[in-house]
Amino acid sequence: MPETVLQLENISKKIGKKEIIHNISFEIEKGEVFGLLGPNGAGKTTIIRSIVGLISKTNGQVSICGVNLDENFKEAIQNIGAIIENPEFYMYMSGWKNLKQFARMSRKDISDEEISAIVEKVKLSHAIHNKVRTYSLGMRQRLGVAQALIHEPALLILDEPTNGLDPQGMAEFRMLIKELAANGTSVLISSHLLAEIQQITDRFAIIDKGHLTHIEKMTDLTADKTLKVTLEVSDGASAMLVLDTLDLEIIEQRENQFVLNVTREVLPEIARALIRANLDILELSKVQFSLEDRFLALTNGGEI
Ligand SMILES: Nc1ncnc2c1ncn2[C@@H]1O[C@H](COP(=O)(O)OP(=O)(O)O)[C@@H](O)[C@H]1O
Ligand SMILES: [Mg+2]
Known part of the structure; x- marks a missing residue:
């Protein structure tokens, strides 16, 4: 049996009279990279915000590693690491000090060795003691991933993570995501770029005007x-x-x-x-x- 890391059941969100997302349901398995693909304004960020509890849902249920988000928020949310919009850092501090600061705020005890292992994973070891303001956008994005991974979540959520990256930065980012998934971390990634979703995900949902219209498996798509x-x-x-x-x-x-x-x-x-x-x-x-x-x-x- 595949292990379900995230389950969404009939999530809807109304703001005023406008239904921004409508009956969204999908599941993500352990080690799977799942995409939300849709044009700007389709509702991707709203879906993500409802998964991490940043907005209240009008309807529906979210379970993370089998724990219901509304019934047991603290336990459920521990299994998620997310970057929504741009990650924020103390620019005058080093990447390392930023991560240490973040680790202190986490509910878990996180050792320097564990932080080093994450820095290694996101390939920032060479620059981790430099000030964040000297980092390229790609490096900041990877530091963001390190921060999101610091408490070893089962699911990493990235909202349009390669916006603004150059082609090399994008390629490096794709490699990182694939490595994380190969090591068992599930990833939910949103994008309005078809090529990006095509290159990173195992499965993806198409979001159109707040509706989930299709879920596709990449292997089905590419099979001749x-x-x-x-x-x-x-x-x-x-x-x-x-x-x-x-x-x-x-x-x-x-x-x-x-x-x-x-x-x-x-x-x-x-x-x-x-x-x-x-x-x-x-x-x-x-x-x-x-x-x-x-x-x-x-x-x-x-x-x-
Ligand atoms: N707080 C809000 N109040 C009113 N409308 C909103 C709010 N948040 C998002 N929307 C609207 O919901 C739609 C979906 O937005 P969003 O989830 O950000 O889409 P995406 O991330 O796919 O670009 C957009 O039309 C947006 O204008
Ligand atoms: Mg968005």
Whole structure:
């Protein structure tokens, strides 16, 4: 049985007459990286704020490691480390002193060795005794993660964590998240960037106008069950007759060019059948199937 670290059941939040999030439910397992993907204003931060108790919910239940947030807030919240908006630090103090200060405020006793181990994890050992004001944005973000991890939470929550990072900073951040997850920490990450969610998460939910419209597994998305291919032949009209005899879907035809939906098994059959009919194949290639296509299809309510 997978271990459930976070469970949301029918979370709704109304402010005035406006329902900002509506009946949001999902679960996150141990070691899983789960994404909330949606445009600005979709309700991602509101969902996160309701998980960490920063806003009161209008409806619904949140359980963290099996502990109900409303019934036993202190115990539940101990299992979470979060960065919501920008982490705040004492800029004139070193990273190390900031973490020590934060550790003192924690309910657990945290030794210097434990802090060092976390600093090592987020790859800040080389600069940990420098003042935070000398840190790059990426380094501050990693110090934020160290701070969020200091009490060894089961779930790390990051709200749009790579906003403002340069490509290298983003790549380093992705590596860090993957390492944490490989060591058993679950991660909930929100983003309006499709590529980011695609590269970091195991599963993600699409949030659209406060509604959770779909939950997708990354492996389902990238599995090549059906392929979209482009085909160019010497004679489109004759090719059409051949294609009609095969089990495939013609999405588009323009003279000698086709766009087809096919299964992997049918692909060699297409080539053989066209050659048997004395047609020249000028091109037969796979169209890369991106999360972007999927996202657009899902948010339009359609299916690819
Ligand atoms: N305290 C609030 N009062 C009124 N409206 C709010 C409040 N907080 C958020 N909203 C609205 O709720 C919607 C979702 O906001 P938010 O959760 O911040 O979205 P996201 O993080 O996906 O960009 C937005 O339209 C925002 O303007
Ligand atoms: Mg937000």
